Structures are given as C-alpha cells and as structure tokens.
Amino acid sequence: MNPQVWRDRYRLMVLMRRFEEACLTGVASKEIHGELHTAFGQEAIAVALAEHVRDDDALTSTHRNHLHAIAKRIPLHPLMAEIFEKETGLCGGFGGHMHLFDRERRFSTTGIVGASLPVALGHAYASRLRGDDAVAVAVIGDGSVNTGGFHESMNLASVLGVGLVVIIENNEWAISVPFSAASSTPTLAERAGGYALSGERVDGLDVEATSAAIGRAFAHARAGRPAIVEAMCYRFRGHYEGDLDLYRDAAEKAERTATQDPLVITRQRLDGVLDGAELDELERSATAEINELVAAVRRESQPDRGIARNHVFVSGLVAQQGVFS
Numbered sequence: 001m002n003p004q005v006w007r008d009r010y011r012l013m014v015l016m017r018r019f020e021e022a023c024l025t026g027v028a029s030k031e032i033h034g035e036l037h038t039a040f041g042q043e044a045i046a047v048a049l050a051e052h053v054r055d056d057d058a059l060t061s062t063h064r065n066h067l068h069a070i071a072k073r074i075p076l077h078p079l080m081a082e083i084f085e086k087e088t089g090l091c092g093g094f095g096g097h098m099h100l101f102d103r104e105r106r107f108s109t110t111g112i113v114g115a116s117l118p119v120a121l122g123h124a125y126a127s128r129l130r131g132d133d134a135v136a137v138a139v140i141g142d143g144s145v146n147t148g149g150f151h152e153s154m155n156l157a158s159v160l161g162v163g164l165v166v167i168i169e170n171n172e173w174a175i176s177v178p179f180s181a182a183s184s185t186p187t188l189a190e191r192a193g194g195y196a197l198s199g200e201r202v203d204g205l206d207v208e209a210t211s212a213a214i215g216r217a218f219a220h221a222r223a224g225r226p227a228i229v230e231a232m233c234y235r236f237r238g239h240y241e242g243d244l245d246l247y248r249d250a251a252e253k254a255e256r257t258a259t260q261d262p263l264v265i266t267r268q269r270l271d272g273v274l275d276g277a278e279l280d281e282l283e284r285s286a287t288a289e290i291n292e293l294v295a296a297v298r299r300e301s302q303p304d305r306g307i308a309r310n311h312v313f314v315s316g317l318v319a320q321q322g323v324f325s
C-alpha cells in the first residue's frame, strides 16, 4: 500500500462528500433552484476516475455530475459558484447545477438521459482526427443504458475503433424504477460483448478495485478500443432533493446507507495502516476547505438579469432579424 496514494484518495473522497453537503445547505436556503441531484455513496467511483483521467481527455456527465466535475479537476470555486447560480460560476451562473460546461477542460453535462454518450463519442472521434491519444469518458447511470443513444454510440465506437470509456454508475435506481425491473441482462458489463468490446463489473464502493478496473478501460481506450466499466453502488438520497423517496423500503435504505458508505469502508480499511490522527486531520482540512469555499461563494452576486438572453440567441442573427431590437 502506498500511503500517499491512500491519503490523497481519502481526502478527495471526504472533500467530495463535504462539497455536496454544502450544496444541500444551498437547497435548504433556496439559493439553489431546480432539482439538485447528489451522488452520496458514489464517491469512490469518482475518486478512482480522477486517478486516470488526464487534462486533455474529454469527460461528459449527466444530471448527477458534481463529483465527475471534481474528478475532471474543474476548479472548485467556479464549480460551486455555478451550482449556487453566481456570476463567478463556470457558466456565469446561467447553467446551474445540471448544465455545467467547460470547453477548455473538455467537460460537459446534460440533463437529457442518454444524450451525453454521443457527445463523448464525438470527442473520441475528434481525438482520432487530431491523431493524439486523448480519450473520451462518458459517465452515465444505469437508466441511460436502455436508450437508443447508448446502443448507437457503443456500436459506432466499436466500428470506428475510437477511445471511448463508458463508466456506468449502477446505483440500482433510475428515479423510482429498480435496475432489476429495467434491464434485459443481469449485468450491464456483459452488454459490451454485444458490441465486441470488453466490459467488467466492479464493486464501486471499493476505490482500489474500481481504480484498477477504470485503469484497464483507459488502457484499452488509449489503444483505440472502447470499454465499459459497470461500477456497483447505491443511491443514498432521493432521486433529487425534494423527492420523498416513498418507493424504497425505508429500513432497507437505512441499512444499506449505513453499511455501504465508501467513506466508512475506506476509513476502516486505513485504520491501523495509516495514523488515525493523520486521517482526522485530512477530514478536518477537507471540511475547512469546503466551509471557506461556500462562505466565499455566498458573498458573490447573481448574474445581471439584463444579460439573461446573451447566451440564448446568436447576437448577429438577433440583430439581423431585429427580434429583440
């Protein structure tokens, strides 16, 4: 065990948890609008992803995207400011939590289920046209795999032989629909065979195993072979903040949330291996970093309403047609 690797893993995992807890306070205070989707319980997958994704790789995500943005090293301040709808946000506060976009870092998200896959495929194809070995990663949920976009993208990625990594976070639920009631195959990894690709299922609570599986997928993709990783996890909270979550058995949810927390599992694994006081200090510093961040973001302004249409219409076209003159 490399202690520094594990220190970094654990701190990043705690940082991700604290980041989303800070977002919850923004929902409660009504600073954040719309349906906020959190990924409590899915942190180990994002930490594992961070260990392999390069700055020049592309990453597309979904409505449940905060941890993927952190994994892609989107700076935390503009990220949180966007979620809190501030003018200092990644998209000037216009996108909000479901529409994060960073062209320079090749990162985008969409609330349309299944729609991020073709975008990732386009990035993978672009990399081939450029002649470099940057790959494209699409992180999707288990609900995305039954869309036409998934099938078309996997098929074409295989035909073209481009560097696409698909990470499916199988948290067992697509809103109120259980995975067991929605999939024709017992696992999603095995669907890779239908596209003549490799796929593997991994315990997404185990950061080491997940990092190894994602590493293998990246190695395939850098060599021009797409790959699927299905990371098993459990959605801790309702589909979005405000979802009453009445379709799940409350006792089972409480039991699984208590026993399948990647932070607890990782900390237990490190107890006795790394110094406990040092782990406490990592937790404290991650918490302090997020507390300072959210306090700073809260002091910032919302975008000027007068420029709300700036990103809606092509200004030349508007001028030409005199739509809003």
Ligand SMILES: Cc1ncc(C[n+]2csc(CCOP(=O)(O)OP(=O)(O)O)c2C)c(N)n1
Pocket (backbone or CB within 6 Å): 063, 064, 111, 112, 113, 114, 140, 141, 142, 143, 144, 145, 171, 173, 174, 175, 235, 239
């Ligand atoms: C094309 C489309 N259909 C339906 C929806 C409504 N919708 C939003 S999230 C979601 C479920 C997504 O489940 P999953 O892919 O498993 O991701 P998770 O929410 O579990 O992260 C659905 C059906 C949508 N946003 N887009």
